[in-house]
Amino acid sequence: MDEKDCIFCKIVRKEMDSKVVYEDDEVLAFEDINGRAPVHLLVIPKQHVANLEEIGALSDTVTKRLFEVSSEVARQHGVTEGGYAVRINNGSDAGQEVFHLHLHVLGGKRLGMP
Numbered sequence: 001m002d003e004k005d006c007i008f009c010k011i012v013r014k015e016m017d018s019k020v021v022y023e024d025d026e027v028l029a030f031e032d033i034n035g036r037a038p039v040h041l042l043v044i045p046k047q048h049v050a051n052l053e054e055i056g057a058l059s060d061t062v063t064k065r066l067f068e069v070s071s072e073v074a075r076q077h078g079v080t081e082g083g084y085a086v087r088i089n090n091g092s093d094a095g096q097e098v099f100h101l102h103l104h105v106l107g108g109k110r111l112g113m114p
């Protein structure tokens, strides 16, 4: 999957609609289209990397920003106190469907391990 056909790259380029909750030059956060918790957001680098196997292509700054933005959008959505999960499904056994690295930010209900 290259950047041309990647749905998250299309969201970054605004060729596809999404409910953006945070954006800067390097990171975008938007609502998951199929929310599985009262708060279910996706945090992505704007640069296309498939998953953790390619994380070396991201700068240290962007890698850190992914976690900082996860914390910021969680706070924005009122789940900091109750707690939230930040999850990466990496590869097919983990259920990764979109091969553009993304952090799921899930909150607003009791979350267990799968």
Ligand code: AMP
Residues within 6 Å of the ligand: 007, 016, 018, 031, 032, 033, 034, 035, 042, 088, 089, 095, 096, 097, 098, 099
């Ligand atoms: P994963 O299984 O970790 O690859 O998760 C991919 C996530 O992307 C799923 O939770 C989907 O509901 C979500 N998703 C797929 N297409 C879109 C889209 N166009 N806008 C927002 N979220 C999407």
Ligand code: ZN
Residues within 6 Å of the ligand: 002, 003, 006, 007, 008, 009, 010, 047, 048, 049, 099, 100
């Ligand atoms: Zn992409």
